Amino acid sequence: MTSPSSVYGDQVRANYRRLSQAIPGFRPRREQNFLVAEIGKVLLGRHDPGRRILVAEAGTGIGKSLAYLQAAIPWARLNHKTLVISTATLALQEQLVGKDLPLFQPHCQPPFHFVLAKGRARYCCAHRLQALAEGQGQLGLFEAAGELTPAQQAQVAELWQALAGQRWAGDRDSWPAPIDDGLWQQLQTERHSCQPQLGHGHCPFHRARAELERADVIVANHALLLADLAMGGGVILPEPEQCLYVLDEAHHLPHIARDQGSARLALGQGRRALEQFNKQLPALAALLDEEGRRALDLLQQALQQLIPSLNRLYQALQGEVRQGRLTPDEQGCLRFAAGELPPLLEQGLGTIKEEQKTLRRALDRLQGQLAEGLKRQPGNGALASAMAAVGLQQLHGEQAAALCELMQKPAGPRHTPPARWLECQRQDIILCATPLAVGHLLEQWCWSRAAAVIMVSATFTALNDFGYFRRAVGLRADDGSHYLRLNSPFDYGRSHLIIPPLAGEPTDPGFDDLLAEEIPRWLEGQAASLVLFSSYRQMNQVAEALRRRGLSLLVQGEAGRQALLTLHRMKCDGGQPSVLFGTGSFAEGLDLPGHYLTNLIITKLPFAVPTSPVEEAMAEWITLCGGNPFMQLTVPEASRKLVQACGRLLRTETDQGRIVLLDRRLLTRRYGRALLDALPPFHRQTGRPG
Structure with a gap:
């Protein structure tokens, strides 16, 4: 009898054979084939049958997307699981949907729909x-339509005719013309306004959702995936137990998970919204029977308790700020050191938390009564609208409860406390909390539940070690997860890494002026250059100085990203020298192969300064635990970002050029050697341009 593993292996090999024969000039890639094989071993449980998790760092040029498609799709189809491929960037989503999946689909058995x-x-x-x-x-019932301009009215009519005539699927991305943000906010589907009793036959979102249920392969982004998992899974995407996840660009997971776990409560805005809602409630009485009106009375009583409590806390905090007992910074932000709240905030939140519970019970009861009414009167628009309004308040209540929970969560001796802070605005005070350690959330949401998880990225390791990423996502060295590191097949030795012996360092006061003197030397005689800066301020100041010398520059922010890149490529194709100036966002995901980039200048090591409340809280916690935040956080993250930035130079096997690093700390500081050793094996040299 043929074993399932041999059937799987036969399918992977047969698919590869058909694919290789169909692609003109196909050349086998040893690293890509090795990645396919290792993914297969993990999926078959060869490393650990109870923990099918792989973390694979695959360098540029390996072809990791085609590798995981070859390994993952047959396994998912044979095991009746859905393959969910999640990415961090729109560019990779477009590549998968527009290129890689259509390329593989005709040659794959079993067949699949994506x-x-x-x-x-x-x-x-x-x-x-x-x-x-x-x-x-x-x-x-509670929401007035906004004023529309004549152009918006014409577009709305066009949109409705296209949707009603089934010429448009109802999603913003497939409409050929831009749709104004303000108009789209009035049109978009929202969780609280989706009522099953109205039927979903004509709802664009639910039609798309039904399509997801029929799909074998779903391409999503990390934010959508983690939002679904945070709600328990199975809300938009299939339940984790039914999924094989391939998480590409997975080094982004920790900060996206932190965003999903965060909570905010605007005290002034929240109070005003509840007051407005309370004023509108009497209009509901005519829609309700006697039991429904009792539920309405309970809701109004709950609101009469909560609204004054929100106002008292807002006024008390405002008074503390005015009298100088609470001192926000210049941006209006005040972080609570070690997560410790002032007594008045602790007490105020305790009261709000209990009153929110009462309010949520009342909202749930009223929502149940409205749903019963809608069952008796299907299609009643007023009831559906009331359910949407109550649903919105339920959603706000969930968010307020999450904020109270995070703000008041006791910090155990071995548990990292959340970052907690407030933001003072002109008309409001906003309470904010973000979990610092999200590994336990990812374990709870995904790692312990999924059928299998394959994580891939070109930059998992920091200082040549997986430990930094592993700790951030809640994996342990001994939990059965498998780790793989595949170097890029590129010949790095043909390209140069140059560290000039500059007179100053980035921390010196005159470093901007030094860059304005140094950069032109490294641009001279070069056809295609990219200069990466640590800040917009520094980039714009240097750009202004170089333009006064007559240099032609394409500077990030002065035009859209795609427009700048198109102009850069046009200049390169026309034989004109082209110089791109960019910041950190140009250091990741920028693809300029061949003659479009041969000269990469990095002005400063990408050390992040802990300026956000979350970064400050993390550094503080490490210090309180006896650690060194610079060596444990800043240097590993700089290593990962530096590898990413250097990865802009070589995009294909035939590319070559040079990288100029204008930060002599690589040669003079203790950590410099470790940062250099983590880079690909470029031919290294020091000195001035020849």
Whole structure:
């Protein structure tokens, strides 16, 4: 009898054979084949049958996306699982959906169907669009339609006709013309306004959701995936137990998970929203029976308790700030050191937390009564609109409860406390909290539940070690997860890494002036250059100085990213020298192969200064635990970012050029050797341009 593993192996090999024969000039890649084999071993449970998790660092040029498609799709199909491929960037999503999956699909057995998953906010609500198109003044019982310009009115009519005529799927991305943000906010689908009792036959989001349920392969982004997992999984995407996850660009997971775990509560805005909602509640009485009106009374009583409590806490905090007992910084931010809250905030949140519980019970009870009414009167727009309004308050209540939970969460001796702070704005005080350690969340949401997880990236390791990433995502060295590191097949020795012996360092006061003197020397005679800066301020100051000398520059921020890159490529194709100036966002995901980039200048090591409350809190916690935040956080993260930045130079096997690092600390500081050793094996040299 043929074993499942041999059937899987036969399919992978047969698919590879068909694919290689169909691609003109196909050349086998040893590292790519090795990655396919290692993914297969993990999926088959050869390393650990109870922990099918792989963390694979695959250098540029390996072809990791085609590798994981070859290994993952047959396993998922044979095991009746859905393959969910999640990325951090739109560019990689477009590559997968527009190029890699269509390339592999004709040659794959078993066959598969793939779709792109998007969040609710990318789809219009058919009911709201129809209401706007018909000129109704209300989008719902409690929501007035905004004023539309003649151009917006014409676009709304066009959108509705296309949706009603089934010529448009209802998603923002597939409409050929731009849709104004303000208009789209009135049209987009929202979780609280989706009522099953209305039926979803004409809802663009739910039609797309039904398509996801039929798909074998779903392409999503990390934010959507983690939002779904945070809600328990199975809300938008399939449940984790039914999924094989391939997480590409997975080094982004920790900070996206932190964002998903964060919570905010605007005291002033929250109070005003509840007051407005309370004023509108009497209009509901006519829609309700006797039991429903009792639920409405309980809700109004809960609001009469919570609204004054929000106001008292807002006024008390405002008074503390005015009297100087609480001192926000210049940006209006005040972080609570070691996560310790002032007594008045602790007490105020305790009261709000209990009153929020009462409010949420009342909202749930009223929502149940409205749902019963809608069952008796299907299609009743007023009831559906009331459910949407109550649903919005339920959503706000969940967010407020999450904030209270994070703000008041006791810090155990071995547990990292959340970062906690407040932001003072002109008309409001916003309470904020973010978990610093998200590994336990990822373990709870995904690692312990998924059928299998394959994480890939070109930059997992920091200082040649997986430890930094492993700790950030909650994996342990001994938990059965498998780690793999595959170097790029590129010939790095043909390209040069140059560290000039400059007179100063980035921390010196005159470093900007030094860059303005030094950079032109390294641009002279070069056809295609990219200069990476640590800040917009420094980039713009140096750009201004060089333009006064007559240099022609393409500077990030002065035009859209794609427009700048298009102009750069046009100049390179026309034989004109081209110089791009960019900041950190140009150090990742920028693809300029061949003659489009031969001269990369990095002005400063990418050390992040802990300026955000989250970064400050993390550094503080490491210090309190007896550690060194610079060596444990700053240097490893700088190592990862430096590898990423240097990765802009070589994008294909035939590329070559040079990297100029204008930061002599690589040669003079203790950590410099470790940073250099983590870089690919470029031919290293010091000195001035010849």
